[in-house]
Amino acid sequence: MTTRTAIRTCPLCEATCGLVLTMAGDRVLRTAGDEDDVFSEGFMCPKGATLGELHHDPDWHRRPLIRHRGRLVQASWDEAFELAGHLVRAVVERSGPTAMAVYFGNPISHNLGGLLYAPTYLKALASPRLFTASSLDQRPKDLVNALLYGDRFTLAVPDLDRTDFLVVVGANPVESNGSLATAPGWPRRLRAIRERGGRLVVVDPVRTRTAELADEHVRPRVASDAALLASMVNVLFDEGLVRLGRLGEFVTGVESVRRALADLTPERVADYTGVPARSVRDLTRRFAAAERACVYGRIGTTATEFGTLTSWLVDLLNILTGNLDREGGAMFPLPACGSPNTRGRPGFGPPPRLDRFSSRVRGLPERFGELPTSCLAEEIDTPGDGQLRGLLLISGNPVVSAPNSERTARALASLDALVAVDPYVNDSTRFAHVVLPPPGPLQRSHYDVHFTTWAVRNVANYSPAVLDLDPGQLEEWQIMCRLAAAFEGRGASEADVDRRHAEMTARAAVSGDRTVEDLLAAVAPRVGPERLLDLMIRSGPYGDAFGDRPGGLTLATLEERPHGVDLGPLRPRLPEVLRTPTGTVALDPPLIVDDLPRLRAAIASAPREGLVLIGRRHVRSNNSWMGNVPSLMTGRPRATLWLNPADAERLGVTTGDVVAVATRVSTVHAPAEVTERVPAGVVSLPHGWLHEPDGVRLATARARPGVNSNRLADELVLDVPSGNAVLNGIPVQVTAPRADEHEQPINPLTLM
Ligand code: SF4
Numbered sequence: 064m065t066t067r068t069a070i071r072t073c074p075l076c077e078a079t080c081g082l083v084l085t086m087a088g089d090r091v092l093r094t095a096g097d098e099d100d101v102f103s104e105g106f107m108c109p110k111g112a113t114l115g116e117l118h119h120d121p122d123w124h125r126r127p128l129i130r131h132r133g134r135l136v137q138a139s140w141d142e143a144f145e146l147a148g149h150l151v152r153a154v155v156e157r158s159g160p161t162a163m164a165v166y167f168g169n170p171i172s173h174n175l176g177g178l179l180y181a182p183t184y185l186k187a188l189a190s191p192r193l194f195t196a197s198s199l200d201q202r203p204k205d206l207v208n209a210l211l212y213g214d215r216f217t218l219a220v221p222d223l224d225r226t227d228f229l230v231v232v233g234a235n236p237v238e239s240n241g242s243l244a245t246a247p248g249w250p251r252r253l254r255a256i257r258e259r260g261g262r263l264v265v266v267d268p269v270r271t272r273t274a275e276l277a278d279e280h281v282r283p284r285v286a287s288d289a290a291l292l293a294s295m296v297n298v299l300f301d302e303g304l305v306r307l308g309r310l311g312e313f314v315t316g317v318e319s320v321r322r323a324l325a326d327l328t329p330e331r332v333a334d335y336t337g338v339p340a341r342s343v344r345d346l347t348r349r350f351a352a353a354e355r356a357c358v359y360g361r362i363g364t365t366a367t368e369f370g371t372l373t374s375w376l377v378d379l380l381n382i383l384t385g386n387l388d389r390e391g392g393a394m395f396p397l398p399a400c401g402s403p404n405t406r407g408r409p410g411f412g413p414p415p416r417l418d419r420f421s422s423r424v425r426g427l428p429e430r431f432g433e434l435p436t437s438c439l440a441e442e443i444d445t446p447g448d449g450q451l452r453g454l455l456l457i458s459g460n461p462v463v464s465a466p467n468s469e470r471t472a473r474a475l476a477s478l479d480a481l482v483a484v485d486p487y488v489n490d491s492t493r494f495a496h497v498v499l500p501p502p503g504p505l506q507r508s509h510y511d512v513h514f515t516t517w518a519v520r521n522v523a524n525y526s527p528a529v530l531d532l533d534p535g536q537l538e539e540w541q542i543m544c545r546l547a548a549a550f551e552g553r554g555a556s557e558a559d560v561d562r563r564h565a566e567m568t569a570r571a572a573v574s575g576d577r578t579v580e581d582l583l584a585a586v587a588p589r590v591g592p593e594r595l596l597d598l599m600i601r602s603g604p605y606g607d608a609f610g611d612r613p614g615g616l617t618l619a620t621l622e623e624r625p626h627g628v629d630l631g632p633l634r635p636r637l638p639e640v641l642r643t644p645t646g647t648v649a650l651d652p653p654l655i656v657d658d659l660p661r662l663r664a665a666i667a668s669a670p671r672e673g674l675v676l677i678g679r680r681h682v683r684s685n686n687s688w689m690g691n692v693p694s695l696m697t698g699r700p701r702a703t704l705w706l707n708p709a710d711a712e713r714l715g716v717t718t719g720d721v722v723a724v725a726t727r728v729s730t731v732h733a734p735a736e737v738t739e740r741v742p743a744g745v746v747s748l749p750h751g752w753l754h755e756p757d758g759v760r761l762a763t764a765r766a767r768p769g770v771n772s773n774r775l776a777d778e779l780v781l782d783v784p785s786g787n788a789v790l791n792g793i794p795v796q797v798t799a800p801r802a803d804e805h806e807q808p809i810n811p812l813t814l815m
Pocket residue numbers: 073074075076077078079080106107108109110111112240247
């Protein structure tokens with residue numbers, strides 16, 4: 064048997080690991096971590112090892128589907144685009160462009176063609192309402208970035224490989240492989256902190272696998288991080304530990320922050336957080352004294368009712384101790400392309416795009432052109448002017464990912480036009496009128512434009528497609544171009560749309576005496592995403608400037624170096640990284656500070672009675688997808704309700720019992736797993752599981768359905784400043800139902 068080796072970056076999560084695939088024909092015989100990859104150095108997780116299995120998933124559609132007599136049936140691409148164009152144009156003609164919405168799921172961020180060609184159809188739709196998975200898990204961070212540094216994607220990431228004191232708040236990178244901080248091999252990097260004499264502190268109510276690696280595990284009450292971190296900032300002021308250092312040149316609003324947090328002492332909030340005041344003071348002192356320290360917060364800090372305040376306080380701790388933009392602190396990456404902060408006037412930029420319009424039903428303000436996904440269903444199912452009647456779903460599964468799954472499902476089922484770009488008929492796309500499947504993961508080239516902008520080291524990796532398209536398949540960017548043409552309805556060809564888009568990209572890359580035509584000639588004969596990528600890299604901070612900077616980076620350089628190009632450790636970038644109207648970092652944005660009374664009210668209210676629900680991650684899961692890959696679905700049951708032994712005893716529940724978990728919006732039944740990983744008063748369910756198999760064409764996932772925590776999340780409860788969903792800290796009632804009350808889809812015996 065003839066074999067060959069293919070090297071590629073894993074496109075499945077933010078970690079961007081290098082993989083080595085041993086291929087025989089179109090089959091993957093073996094997958095290993097690429098020891099020579101400049102960033103991942105051999106690391107991969109169990110998901111990466113299944114890339115071939117995912118590619119050959121028989122439920123991954125290779126041909127378009129259209130709805131015919133109530134069923135999704137295979138069709139030609141021409142038929143599918145014609146129907147998509149017809150349905151969408153009919154919605155726009157009948158009700159105007161704002162009757163169409165677009166929803167982006169997370170996988171689009173890992174997809175070169177899908178990501179770079181999104182502007183084509185967004186432009187063709189003229190004025191769509193935009194919803195994304197960002198308002199389910201990271202919008203608070205976006206908002207803080209925009210208000211402090213001038214762009215929502217200007218993110219300070221932990222300088223993981225040089226820090227001596229890392230405080231991880233509400234994050235479990237050992238399971239998630241990291242998020243909003245691209246770093247392959249988090250477990251190894253975390254262990255290395257301790258090996259070089261540093262300290263790892265994990266702040267999390269749950270004893271996670273990340274907490275098990277830590278020197279210290281602080282267990283606050285669920286969703287009390289804002290109060291805890293506010294009290295740490297308070298200690299910095301109270302004990303004279305504020306040390307801005309060189310940041311003093313760029314930072315304003317320090318006194319304003321001191322006043323705003325003056326009453327939130329560790330002693331005052333201790334009952335609310337459950338963390339003794341002396342522990343908070345001690346931790347803060349040691350953090351402030353460390354030479355190279357950083358606080359890193361993730362989904363446990365963002366998908367909560369005080370997500371924006373918590374995210375702001377994470378940055379305040381880094382700034383006020385002088386650890387922002389310092390080696391070993393929180394630093395701003397400088398990627399080869401895609402950076403939001405390398406164009407325009409260094410240091411200065413316009414005000415962030417906020418509050419220009421509101422949602423129709425609840426009046427929720429837009430953030431960066433997007434409305435909260437928590438209001439997607441009501442915008443569809445509430446009659447009246449401006450009601451959404453059409454939706455373009457781009458690699459998204461909001462029925463599983465958004466709060467109140469049942470309402471979201473009913474809303475999607477009622478649409479006049481639902482067009483999906485997705486390989487699967489899943490919980491959401493089962494309602495589609497048209498499904499346009501992209502090629503498999505081995506048939507796409509890859510460059511992680513998005514996540515290299517948040518990487519803990521500056522790197523660039525390009526991977527060509529491993530396999531050719533099958534006859535009759537289209538590349539994702541081709542699907543996007545043809546969709547744009549179908550929405551326009553003016554007979555443009557795929558090449559016309561691609562050319563227009565390349566001209567737009569070239570216009571952004573032009574400098575000096577060169578013209579758009581010069582730049583397009585320089586990257587010819589490339590077309591599609593590679594043409595755009597070459598334009599972006601060559602005009603980027605390391606690029607060859609189309610010949611003006613000999614030896615600079617081009618796409619051809621990356622093609623010659625399949626293990627990637629190391630562009631070095633993060634370097635200080637203040638103040639040029641800023642794009643704020645004042646050219647400074649104003650620590651006291653009114654939009655955030657004005658939310659403090661809401662936190663004070665929560666602190667002052669009586670302690671919450673009863674149980675609260677939080678989500679959890681598992682290394683073998685990937686949000687709402689990959690549940691159809693058989694080798695990721697083996698092993699112990701994972702869709703269990705974790706509950707503490709004390710609560711289990713009070714409720715009369717033992718491991719394996721099926722319990723009912725109820726909120727305002729739904730009731731689910733899940734097998735209990737009694738564990739001390741969660742403290743008393745807290746229960747945990749994973750998210751992303753297929754729960755309602757009707758109409759779903761996912762054989763493996765249907766055979767092993769699970770309980771999806773988002774089915775219980777309430778779409779009416781939000782982090783107010785950002786509009787982010789609250790997926791952690793949901794009050795729930797748990798009861799052990801009688802045997803005759805059990806819901807049928809979840810049978811614990813089939814899961815064991
Ligand atoms: S950690 Fe992420 S990028 Fe790395 S192998 Fe796993 S899924 Fe792929």
